[in-house]
Amino acid sequence: MTRNVSGNGVLFALDHELQPGLKINFSLRMPGAVLGAAHDVLVHCAGRVVRCSLSQSQYLAAATIDDYQFAEQ
Amino acid sequence: MALGKQSVMDILDDTPDGEAIEGSAKPGTIRIILADSQAIYRVGIRKVFALEDDLRVVAQADSFENLRTAVGRYPTDVVLLEGSLLAGTTNAIPELLRTAPEVKLIVQAVGADESQTVELYRRGVRGIIPRTISPDLLVRCVRRIAAGETWIDNQSVNWVIEAYRAQAAALVSPRSQPRLSPKEMSIITCITQGKRNKEIAFQLGTTEQVIKNYLRKIYDKLGVSDRLELALYCLHNKIVQADLDEELVAQKVIHE
Numbered sequence: 001m002t003r004n005v006s007g008n009g010v011l012f013a014l015d016h017e018l019q020p021g022l023k024i025n026f027s028l029r030m031p032g033a034v035l036g037a038a039h040d041v042l043v044h045c046a047g048r049v050v051r052c053s054l055s056q057s058q059y060l061a062a063a064t065i066d067d068y069q070f071a072e073q
Numbered sequence: 074m075a076l077g078k079q080s081v082m083d084i085l086d087d088t089p090d091g092e093a094i095e096g097s098a099k100p101g102t103i104r105i106i107l108a109d110s111q112a113i114y115r116v117g118i119r120k121v122f123a124l125e126d127d128l129r130v131v132a133q134a135d136s137f138e139n140l141r142t143a144v145g146r147y148p149t150d151v152v153l154l155e156g157s158l159l160a161g162t163t164n165a166i167p168e169l170l171r172t173a174p175e176v177k178l179i180v181q182a183v184g185a186d187e188s189q190t191v192e193l194y195r196r197g198v199r200g201i202i203p204r205t206i207s208p209d210l211l212v213r214c215v216r217r218i219a220a221g222e223t224w225i226d227n228q229s230v231n232w233v234i235e236a237y238r239a240q241a242a243a244l245v246s247p248r249s250q251p252r253l254s255p256k257e258m259s260i261i262t263c264i265t266q267g268k269r270n271k272e273i274a275f276q277l278g279t280t281e282q283v284i285k286n287y288l289r290k291i292y293d294k295l296g297v298s299d300r301l302e303l304a305l306y307c308l309h310n311k312i313v314q315a316d317l318d319e320e321l322v323a324q325k326v327i328h329e
Binding site: 007032068 | 262265268300305307
């Protein structure tokens with residue numbers, strides 16, 4: 001579950017821990033209706049975990065977005 | 074000033090031996106550099122100026138790089154610059170004016186474009202003229218601009234005033250969104266749909282370079298640096314469509 005996102009990084013809420021330095025791939029789905037697209041816009045991202053900490057009952061993992069690609073429509 | 078060998082060779086000097094002519098210029102002579110990628114324009118304009126006692130072409134350049142070198146090399150009053158030499162550059166005009174603050178720039182534009190016109194004047198250009206300008210008017214324009222005036226047509230005056238009004242309104246109301254033209258909005262919509270520059274250019278009936286130029290302006294206006302930030306900005310500010318709630322969901326996290 002995404003908590004926050006910027007052009008440089010993402011903050012995930014997870015039920016398990018991720019090790020800092022771990023390379024991850026993830027996809028962001030942006031609502032097409034807000035962006036003026038017929039379908040939701042999918043962006044494939046590659047990044048790495050920079051920190052992960054337990055907050056209440058879940059882990060908050062911050063990851064960079066090192067590379068991304070808009071999915072073909 | 075140290076000049077690269079290639080740069081020196083690429084400057085198309087007006088004088089056969091490549092020396093500056095300021096020593097032979099009469100007081101009050103307007104020293105001009107012609108910067109144009111097309112030799113036919115340089116030759117033609119030089120002939121027009123040659124008929125005038127007070128106008129003197131001191132150098133010619135066929136690229137922006139060569140113009141920069143020429144401006145640093147020859148004392149110049151006016152630069153007559155082909156607009157397309159600025160394509161793909163971001164800070165070309167401020168850079169040029171840093172090199173030679175007294176130089177007055179006239180840009181020859183192919184077509185009138187609101188955002189480009191406002192941006193050129195904002196960055197320090199003194200006049201924008203069409204490529205089709207008559208010789209008489211060109212001479213008058215150069216003299217006026219050399220005298221410290223600004224050369225601006227009625228349409229451009231309206232665009233510039235409108236831009237200042239919008240800027241003033243934004244200062245009074247800092248939360249208001251940047252003003253985007255219909256074309257910029259079209260490009261943003263395409264970007265947020267994941268289209269490539271080439272596809273956008275095809276869809277809007279223009280070239281990839283024009284799209285890149287527009288994108289740079291859009292990034293500057295919105296304070297973003299790439300397509301993803303632009304999409305996120307649109308999502309947060311609902312600048313494409315404002316009637317649905319913001320939503321952003323990461324689908325999956327895959328361990329490598």
